[in-house]
Every structure is written in C-alpha cells, then in structure tokens.
Amino acid sequence: MPRIPDEQIQRLKKDVSLERLCGRYNIELKPQGKNLVGFCPWHKEDAPSFIVTPEKNLWHCMGACDQGGDVFSLVMKAENVSFRRAVEILLEISGSIPASATVQTRSGSEHPILVRPEDDLSEPELLNHAAGDHTGHRRSSGPAGRQPHHAAALCAARQRDGNPSCRCGRQ
Numbered sequence: 001m002p003r004i005p006d007e008q009i010q011r012l013k014k015d016v017s018l019e020r021l022c023g024r025y026n027i028e029l030k031p032q033g034k035n036l037v038g039f040c041p042w043h044k045e046d047a048p049s050f051i052v053t054p055e056k057n058l059w060h061c062m063g064a065c066d067q068g069g070d071v072f073s074l075v076m077k078a079e080n081v082s083f084r085r086a087v088e089i090l091l092e093i094s095g096s097i098p099a100s101a102t103v104q105t106r107s108g109s110e111h112p113i114l115v116r117p118e119d120d121l122s123e124p125e126l127l128n129h130a131a132g133d134h135t136g137h138r139r140s141s142g143p144a145g146r147q148p149h150h151a152a153a154l155c156a157a158r159q160r161d162g163n164p165s166c167r168c169g170r171q
Helices: 006-015 018-024 071-079 083-094 123-131 148-160
Strands: 030-032 035-038 050-053 058-061 102-104 110-112
Touching (some): 018 035, 018 050, 018 071, 071 083
Antiparallel strands (some): 035 050, 050 058, 102 110
8 A cells, every 4th residue: 555645644634623523523622721622522521621722733631531642543533443544534524535436347337436445355345345245145156165245246246237137046
C-alpha cells in the first residue's frame, strides 16, 4: 500500500474541525474559557472530562480514558478503524474524495464499491460481504474446500451482468 503523503496528513489536521467532528459522533461540547468541554462517550462520568482545544485542534479525556490526540485519533477511536481508514473517512468528510465510488465492469455496467481494497479482507470475507450470507446456497461444482457463498457471489455476478443462467439452481 502506498504511503500517505505528509502534506495530505497536515492538510487534514488543519482543515477538519475537531469541534465539527465531535458533533458527528454526538459529543456535545460547551465553551469553557478557550476550550470546549463535554462528556466522554467512552465511559460514564458525573462531570465533563472530554476537552477540545480548538486553537490546536486537539482533544483529551481527563477522565477514565486518559487519552487524547488529533482528528485522526478521534476517528480511529470512535469508529474502531486503522489510521489509513481514518484518513479515508476524513477525506470524505473534507470533501476531497466522493463518499461513494463506483467501478465499471467489462460489460460496461457500473456498481458501487462495497469494500475498499485497503480494508484488506480475505477472499471469503470479501465475497461474503459483497453477496451477503448464502450459507444455504447450493454448490454445483468446483474445487473441494470452496465455501457455499462463493457460488452465490458468482451466481449474483452472472445475473447482474445479464447472464440469467445459473448452475447452482438458485433463482
């Protein structure tokens, strides 16, 4: 995977407002001096301990979490994603890339990209994600060890591309 350019990281740190990002994750902030304070979404507390410093675009939880950081660390913690995926989310939020992309097949039809290549799913996980759970789907033929959802994914792909014939028998 290519390295994310430092310029892009610095631009996102500067351009994406941590205050607005907190709103996206339902973290209600109130002014307190130069900072904004709110209740940390990751633990119960009696007094606000989640502090945002808009001037530096940084956050810190002074409570049980005792964690903090920038826009990247907030997205990583809130969505439980990798740094690379956090960058993609922030690029979408900033409007630098479209929220939904499509891919064109050889037959010319366009389909939404359901899983980004960076998500690094294994083939069975990817097919299961794209085709849904087809554990009851019958296999027609194929190498030993092939899981049932492979046939479902192939069948669905053939039908989408205008080939109604399906050897698995599912309609």
